[in-house]
Amino acid sequence: MKNNSVVMLRRNLRHTTRNPVAVFNAILFPVILMLMFVYVFGDAFDVGGDYLDYATPGMLLLAVVYGLSATIMAVNSDMTTGIINRFKVMDVSRGAVLNGHVVATILRTSLAILAVLSVALLLGYRPQASALQGLSAAGVLLLVVTAVSWLSVALGLAAKTAETAAFSGVPLVMLPFFSSAIVPADAMGTGVRQFAEYQPFTSIIESLRGFLAGSPDLTQTWVAIAWSAGIILLSLVWSGRKFSQRA
């Protein structure tokens, strides 16, 4: 017998490599979005500086959220196809099943982040961060990725059908657009601006932007960490409930 979490992780990684649509959504699509915003729309936005420098942190976040629907769908399909009952009867723990999904998502998302970052560097993006600031940015990103991965697992567990599961990922994908990821919140209409200022993605992006530009914004970083921790806690409780409910 092998460690159950490892078996589950290997299963989920195989799923990712064998599902071209998931790979496209998670890795290629963020790169395409990046190219589109920088080359097609970028010049039309006034961000008070080089658009590539402004947009790259936001694009890294888009790379995070675009891969999440694959996780939501995968968790949901595990729950609805009956394979979860097989695992339950075999005494495979909830932890093993869900950790497998979370870790696979983190690995896939990290790959997407690296892809987007590489393209940005090729296009001429030059972060001003020191080594420590770079590591801090990576740390914040990893925490955020962990948080949204758990949230996706919970959403996948909560959705009763594949259709609901597919839909429940949409807000996550839309949120960065209503943050300061693409354009500064100041440029938005009143209602949207207020929403953008207080939603988690703005703090996360401002924190990343600060670190990468070499001028850390500690207030936003703490807010980002608090949001992530809150999301992780909520998702753990929620998915724990949903997992035991379903038979």
Place this chain on the structure above:
Amino acid sequence: MTNSAITASGLRKAYGEQVVLDGVDLEVPAGSVFSLLGPNGAGKTTTVHLLTTLLRLDGGRAAVAGFDVATQTRQVRSAIGVTGQFASVDELLTGRENLQMMVDLQRRARPAAVGELLERFDLQEAADQRVTSYSGGMRRKLDLAMTLVSRPQILFLDEPTTGLDPRSRRTLWQIVRELVGEGMTIFLTTQYLEEADQLADRLAVIDHGRVVAEGTPEQLKRQIPGAHVQLRLAGPEALTSATRVLTDATPDPENLILRVPSDGSVKALRSLLDRLDEYAIEVSEFTVHLPDLDDVFLALTGSAPSAPSAPSAPKASAS
């Protein structure tokens, strides 16, 4: 007294107001095939879920392999295998990888089981293809093979042949018979009467969350009257005279048919034919009808089975 693989008394499960199981008692001797027969929504799958620890009991007690399903979950799980209504296989993995995953996840599993099961279930050729390319029958076979990796003492099969073509169904039946031959206890739910008739040593008919009958297939068939001979007469006059001669028969003038109660034995049939001969009554068609489980089902639940069973051929026929 044989020891029991499964005992359950007063099983109850309700979701809010809706009572799914309303006091079900079951007793399955070790090494036998027990079938729970009933229409959709009767409570079959819920019963399986309760006995396999996937759902919590709202009332009653159940022991599986001698362990209490409520308090000894872990021991129950290590003694059983479950193959559900929907093939729970991993579509993106190959057949071999699916089986390997089962080996990796269980302490008692032997790595050699992968090759053995692929061979036994005739899945060697497709072993390295992804399950997405498998037919329905192959999926069920793989599903069952995955369950057998741990060599369970008690196997739960929840509607194992629903949606399968007749040939795959027969293959699965054959496998079930082999497993019983090896000493496994099998708890099988089905909505196909023929399946219960073919496989089960004992069966219980469940309807609206209650067991409405229990016994061997033979006992259940004997419980209900229904054996009769059906005569189609040459014309209305023949029907009239036949009705006069066979006083306990029920005529159906529209179709020129006469139903004569009979146990279907050779002796009874011969005497019936002799009497018809004696009175020179011309019969154009003669069919013996023995009750099958369809009749049992109808008599017990007051409704036809919800799924079509194979058409029951007349047991004897002559013109």
